[in-house]
Amino acid sequence: MELVIGTKRWSTWSLRPWLVLRQIGVDFVETLVDLRQADNQTRAGILPHSPSGLVPALKDDGLVIVDSLAICEYLAERFPEAGLWPSDPALRALARSATCEMHSGFQALRQECPMALEIDVQPKDLSEATQLNVERIQEVWSDLLARSGGPFLGGAFGIVDAFYTPVATRFRTYGVSLKPDCQAYVDRLLARPDFLAWAAAA
Ligand SMILES: N[C@@H](CCC(=O)N[C@@H](CS)C(=O)NCC(=O)O)C(=O)O
Structure with a gap:
C-alpha cells in the first residue's frame, strides 16, 4: 500500500488518511510531493502518481484512489476490524x-x-x-x-x-x-x- 501525500506542514488533506492508516497499523509506503513549487512543478510531481493532479492518493491492489474521504472509506471497508466508524x-x-x-x-x-x-x-x-x-x-x-x-x-x-x-x-x-x-x-x-x-x- 502506498500513500502519496503533500508537504506535511500544510497538507491537511494528506494528514487525514495518513492518520487513518497509522490507526489501522498497516505497513504502508509514504511518497511525499512538495507543494507550492514554482512553474507547475507541483502538478508535474503529483501527476505520475495521481491522475487528478491532487494529493492524497492511495495505491493498493492495482487501484489508485484519490480524495481523502474516498481513501478513508476504502480503508474502512478493507479493514472492518479497525473500527474506523462507530458500530452504533x-x-x-x-x-x-x-x-x-x-x-x-x-x-x-x-x-x-x-x-x-x-x-x-x-x-x-x-x-x-x-x-x-x-x-x-x-x-x-x-x-x-x-x-x-x-x-x-x-x-x-x-x-x-x-x-x-x-x-x-x-x-x-x-x-x-x-x-x-x-x-x-x-x-x-x-x-x-x-x-x-x-x-x-x-
Ligand atoms: N478534496 C480533495 C482535496 C485535495 C487537494 O486539494 N489537495 C491539494 C493539497 S492539500 C493538492 O494536491 N494541491 C495540488 C497543488 O497544490 O498543485 C481531497 O480530499 O483529497
Whole structure:
C-alpha cells in the first residue's frame, strides 16, 4: 500500500488518511510531493502518481484512489476490524455527517486559518464567517462527545477524528478560544503519538 501525500506542514488533506492508516497499523509506503513549487512543478510531481493532479492518493491492489474521504472509506471497508466508524448506526450516521460537513464546508475557516505546522501560535481576530464556522464545529463536537461518551467523537479514534485533526491544529495555531469540552478534545487530538510523529516530520 502506498500513500502519496503533500508537504506535511500544510497538507491537511494528506494528514487525514495518513492518520487513518497509522490507526489501522498497516505497513504502508509514504511518497511525499512538495507543494507550492514554482512553474507547475507541483502538478508535474503529483501527476505520475495521481491522475487528478491532487494529493492524497492511495495505491493498493492495482487501484489508485484519490480524495481523502474516498481513501478513508476504502480503508474502512478493507479493514472492518479497525473500527474506523462507530458500530452504533445512529452514531455512525452522525460521525459521517460531521465528516462530510468538514470535507465540503467550513470554507471561511479554511481560507482564513490555513494549517501551518511550522509557525508558532499567532492569535488572530476572526471574521464573522469564520467565527460562525468555529461555533458550528463546537456544536458538532459537543454533541458527538456527549453522545459517544468520548474520548473521541465516535468513542474510539476514527475517520471523523482524522478529519478534524487539521482543524484542531488551526485552532491551536491561531489561538481560537473554545469551550472546555472542545479544548480538551483538541488537546487529546494533538497529543496523539501519530499526530506528534507527523508534526515532528513537518
Ligand atoms: N478534496 C480533495 C482535496 C485535495 C487537494 O486539494 N489537495 C491539494 C493539497 S492539500 C493538492 O494536491 N494541491 C495540488 C497543488 O497544490 O498543485 C481531497 O480530499 O483529497
